[in-house]
Amino acid sequence: MVRSPLVPLLPFESFTYPFFDQQYTGDHEALVRALLAAENLTFPGDPQPGNKALYVHIPFCDTLCTFCPFVKSANASPDRVAAYLAALYTELRTVAATRRIGQWTLDAVYIGGGTPSILTVDQIADLIAVIRDAFAIAADAEISFEFEAKSVDEAKFQALAELGVTRVSFGVQSFEPNTRDMVNLTASLDQVRAAIHWSTQYFTNTNLDMMVGFPGQDRDAALLDAQVAATSGIGSVSIYPVDYVMTLPGWMDKIRRGELPRPADMSERAAMFHAARTELMRVMSEQNMYCFGDPTAPPTKYMFGTLYGGYRDEAVGVGTGAYSVMRGLAYYNDANERTYVQRASAGELPVAASMPYHGYEKGLVFWPKRLTFDLADLAVLSLEEALRPRIDALVAEGLAAVDGTVLRLTEPGKLVYSGLMGYFFSDSQQRLYHRMVARMDAQVGDVDNLDWVAGGAGRARLGALNALPGAATKRGSLTLVPQ
Numbered sequence: 001m002v003r004s005p006l007v008p009l010l011p012f013e014s015f016t017y018p019f020f021d022q023q024y025t026g027d028h029e030a031l032v033r034a035l036l037a038a039e040n041l042t043f044p045g046d047p048q049p050g051n052k053a054l055y056v057h058i059p060f061c062d063t064l065c066t067f068c069p070f071v072k073s074a075n076a077s078p079d080r081v082a083a084y085l086a087a088l089y090t091e092l093r094t095v096a097a098t099r100r101i102g103q104w105t106l107d108a109v110y111i112g113g114g115t116p117s118i119l120t121v122d123q124i125a126d127l128i129a130v131i132r133d134a135f136a137i138a139a140d141a142e143i144s145f146e147f148e149a150k151s152v153d154e155a156k157f158q159a160l161a162e163l164g165v166t167r168v169s170f171g172v173q174s175f176e177p178n179t180r181d182m183v184n185l186t187a188s189l190d191q192v193r194a195a196i197h198w199s200t201q202y203f204t205n206t207n208l209d210m211m212v213g214f215p216g217q218d219r220d221a222a223l224l225d226a227q228v229a230a231t232s233g234i235g236s237v238s239i240y241p242v243d244y245v246m247t248l249p250g251w252m253d254k255i256r257r258g259e260l261p262r263p264a265d266m267s268e269r270a271a272m273f274h275a276a277r278t279e280l281m282r283v284m285s286e287q288n289m290y291c292f293g294d295p296t297a298p299p300t301k302y303m304f305g306t307l308y309g310g311y312r313d314e315a316v317g318v319g320t321g322a323y324s325v326m327r328g329l330a331y332y333n334d335a336n337e338r339t340y341v342q343r344a345s346a347g348e349l350p351v352a353a354s355m356p357y358h359g360y361e362k363g364l365v366f367w368p369k370r371l372t373f374d375l376a377d378l379a380v381l382s383l384e385e386a387l388r389p390r391i392d393a394l395v396a397e398g399l400a401a402v403d404g405t406v407l408r409l410t411e412p413g414k415l416v417y418s419g420l421m422g423y424f425f426s427d428s429q430q431r432l433y434h435r436m437v438a439r440m441d442a443q444v445g446d447v448d449n450l451d452w453v454a455g456g457a458g459r460a461r462l463g464a465l466n467a468l469p470g471a472a473t474k475r476g477s478l479t480l481v482p483q
Contacts, residue, residue: 010418012245012437016307016323017365018330018357019432028354032331035356036098036349041327046380050312051305053108054135056088056127057319058116059337062151065173066184067211067247071321071335072114084320084337085123087344089130091318094347096134100326101316105136110144110302117147121159128163142166142205142301149187149195161202167300168199169207169238175228176221179214182260183251196234205297206235212276213242213269216261222272226279236293237280241273245437274415289369289417304370310363311381328358361387364424368417373407390423 042049060076076084095101109131119127124145131137144167145160160168172192174180187195199206210229212222229237244252244263254260263269277292284292291299298304306313307325314326321335331354334340343350359365360381367373375391378384391407394400399413399420409417425433 010422012243013418013421014240014243014246015433016325016330017362018325018355018359018429019436020330020332020353020355021428021432022353024353024355026354028331028351029349031354031356032329032349032351033098035329036095036100038100040100040103043380046312048312050314051107051301051309052104053110053302053306053313053315054106054131055302055315055317055319055322056092056109056111056131057317057322058111058113058119059084059320060113060118061115062118062148063184063186065171066182066251067242069246069248070114071337073337081119081123083341085119085127087341088127088319090347091344091350092130093134094344094349095316095318101135104314105138106141107138108142108144108301108306109135109137110146110300112144112146114146115148115151116145117151117156121156124159125163128165132164144169144300144302146170147195147199149191152195152198154198154201157198157202166203167205167207168203169209169300170195170199171209172229173209173211174214174217174225176217176225179217179221182215193232196232200233200235204235207238207291207293207300208232208234208236210237210239210276211242212239212273213263215255215263217272218264219268219272219275222276223279226276230280230283230292234293235297236287236291236299237284238291238299239273239276239280240290241269270415270418286371288371289414308366308369310366310377311358311360325359328356330355330357330359359426359429361424361426364391365421367407367424368409368413368420371409371414375402375405375407387424394420394423 057071059070059072060081061072061074064072064074111127116124128143137143143165145165147156147168147170149170149172157168173183173185175189175192177189196206196208208229210225212225226237226239229239242263251260255262264272277286277289280286280292285295286292287295287299288304291304293299302315306315311327316324316326317333319333320337320340321333323332324330331351334343334350334352340350360383363373363377363381364383364387378388391400394413395402399410399416401408401410409420413420422430422433
């Protein structure tokens with residue numbers, strides 16, 4: 001019998017799938033253009049089209065949080081922002097005009113960053129107008145907009161609602177002042193409370209993000225953060241473990257030098273995460289592994305209906321470092337803002353890397369995050385013979401249960417959800433994942449390895465290129481899909 005991995009957390013879990021094989025070389029833009037010029041792929045007799053989503057990246061911030069790995073920069077001039085937006089509009093129209101994307105009707109639009117809320121109301125209005133003009137959007141589509149508490153006011157929330165935004169979300173990460181100072185979260189708690197109040201006045205679907213496992217954080221602090229978030233008045237709370245291999249090297253260097261407390265070990269961080277989940281469930285309903293709130297207001301369609309969805313679910317990303325995944329193809333954009341603007345403005349697809357891959361197993365890879373999987377897909381996607389033994393092993397060990405045609409994660413399974421994602425990697429993707437872990441350990445440093453404090457010259461650079469599509473080896477030039 002196939003044995004399941006009983007591990008509390010993977011070395012990193014905030015990944016997109018499939019992973020990129022950096023040994024795959026070629027004319028990436030030509031490959032992407034060719035595949036986007038083809039018809040949409042379907043399975044004979046399969047009535048499910050899957051979700052279709054658009055991600056739009058705004059890489060500008062007022063200030064930079066020290067743990068954040070996304071492509072971003074601070075203090076951009078108005079001219080620089082305007083040049084970026086003009087290039088972004090051109091890329092939106094270029095992508096939408098392709099045969100494949102032109103056949104889509106979008107179920108979700110996600111405007112993330114960076115900090116989209118630093119844009120003016122007029123700039124946001126222009127951006128949304130270009131999206132609506134270029135793409136077909138479903139009448140019930142979710143349009144999400146990320147904001148930061150110190151760059152919003154009531155008038156901006158009112159404008160977002162009038163522009164048709166249906167969901168707003170922002171990162172609080174922690175309410176504890178010392179933790180917020182440590183990671184340079186500069187919005188005051190009064191600004192956070194005001195943002196919660198205004199957002200809930202204009203939107204029924206509101207969300208704030210929290211993180212668990214910061215340096216020096218213990219279980220009591222994590223529980224208090226969860227309590228404050230759950231009773232803040234926000235519509236939903238999303239909570240994630242701190243993924244140390246994804247953080248910036250300067251932050252890791254401070255831990256290595258003793259300038260920041262050493263984090264709790266991986267097992268304790270996992271226990272803190274699950275304790276915080278339990279605390280949230282005292283007030284809110286569980287929507288999936290990370291999200292809690294009103295069950296009538298489900299978590300973002302972009303993240304949990306598409307990016308963490310199944311093989312049928314497809315997303316295209318525009319902007320610096322943006323990631324796209326669709327049937328048979330994954331690619332990401334140039335993360336260098338200057339070259340992105342030059343290429344996109346010229347009508348090019350500003351692709352940095354691509355990989356043809358049919359991730360038929362994607363729905364099972366991300367099933368532990370969503371908590372359920374439709375077993376009928378095994379036959380539709382020809383996965384029965386390859387993956388049914390693994391599912392049977394999980395059921396036998398009490399980590400999963402079958403309810404009709406639905407595979408459900410059990411309470412014991414939730415405690416090892418992260419390891420169960422890796423359990424469903426294909427053989428080729430398993431090889432790439434282990435290659436990434438080894439390289440990141442060598443270049444970034446594994447916070448859970450007691451020997452990592454010795455550091456090393458190679459660890460001054462980031463090595464997360466496979467894990468974080470669009471990442472560069474230069475400090476600060478790192479990207480990740482939004483959470």
